[in-house]
């Protein structure tokens with residue numbers, strides 16, 4: 001039996017003799033429309049001409065490593081040089097467990113249909129809905145994001161992406177107080193102090209340290225000239241490599257940020273301890289920050305999703321603005337999916353809002369807690385959903401998932417997922433970055449070209465092509481209805 005301390009709560013972990021819940025049982029509990037997801041088919045592999053493609057970008061996390069060397073024989077990917085273990089696994093297994101045909105649900109069975117039939121049924125669902133939701137869009141290209149937003153506007157629906165539960169608070173904080181951001185190259189060439197706050201790239205962005213922290217830059221001699229500080233609620237693996245580790249009490253980061261601002265402004269901190277951090281440590285950290293030549297705070301969900309949400313990020317942005325009175329300092333949000341930044345950017349330039357955009361009144365609006373995908377589903381506000389390249393059933397709360405069992409759902413995805421068990425129409429798509437090209441935005445907002453290195457399976461289109469066909473069909477059906 002093992003005890004863990006989680007803030008003031010104590011939890012324990014013990015072995016169990018309970019049988020593992022089967023997939024069918026999970027789907028039954030969640031009220032899925034079909035209880036058996038068809039077995040994924042593997043794309044048949046054929047060896048053939050050997051090719052090596054250089055400078056391939058990895059379509060997994062927002063590190064977007066664009067220096068991979070991919071070796072292919074025929075349509076078999078045999079090597080991935082430069083990618084981390086996750087990347088090697090994605091490329092070498094791209095052919096496995098794929099959706100290769102469109103499906104329509106009839107009663108509790110998914111029936112194979114032609115692409116034309118699937119598109120027609122999907123367009124019918126969308127045109128007949130009063131208020132449909134389009135969700136996903138961070139594991140695909142910017143072009144797909146643009147078409148999805150166009151479709152949402154056409155339908156007077158809502159469109160959202162996963163920032164809604166990750167770095168949405170960053171977008172809100174920037175709207176309130178602005179932000180000082182930086183790029184990978186500035187970090188490599190200039191940063192002599194890097195603070196990882198509520199982020200753990202050793203697990204989340206595996207190549208991040210070897211790419212940005214260890215190398216020599218133009219004005220920095222590599223790791224030996226670069227101090228690393230880790231601030232987290234527990235001692236992570238990264239903390240063991242850091243020059244300084246500061247353990248903060250869960251959910252109380254905002255107090256520590258405020259205390260750092262006070263220390264910078266020579267105000268007295270009257271308590272001995274702030275959020276679990278001794279007062280002397282607060283002064284020491286404030287001093288390290290103010291005396292750095294170029295400092296960067298790389299922050300993750302430990303800041304954005306820690307209870308007070310965008311207020312923590314706002315305070316962090318103000319701290320960095322304060323620091324710029326003494327030296328150069330910036331932030332870098334450690335974003336998750338490889339194009340979640342692109343989904344925010346496309347949404348911003350097309351609608352004025354980064355996520356949770358509603359077109360019900362014919363113009364764009366955004367109300368967090370009202371037009372966010374999770375709230376639209378939990379409150380039962382939407383009457384149809386189009387999910388592009390995502391698996392909300394695997395991550396959304398049960399109440400939101402159960403609403404997906406009550407409304408028609410269209411899924412566009414290269415692979416089977418839990419969400420496909422809630423679908424009325426499934427349309428297979430090619431994998432962006434392997435079978436479809438496009439652009440994506442790295443976590444530091446640099447656009448990166450995603451290459452096409454193989455053809456999609458026969459009859460399978462890229463998701464932006466599917467959305468374009470869907471838009472044409474929706475326009476035709478709307479004109480026919482008018």
Ligand code: SF4
Nearest residue numbers: 058061064065084207
């Ligand atoms: S760090 Fe992220 S982008 Fe880079 S290879 Fe690994 S998964 Fe891919």
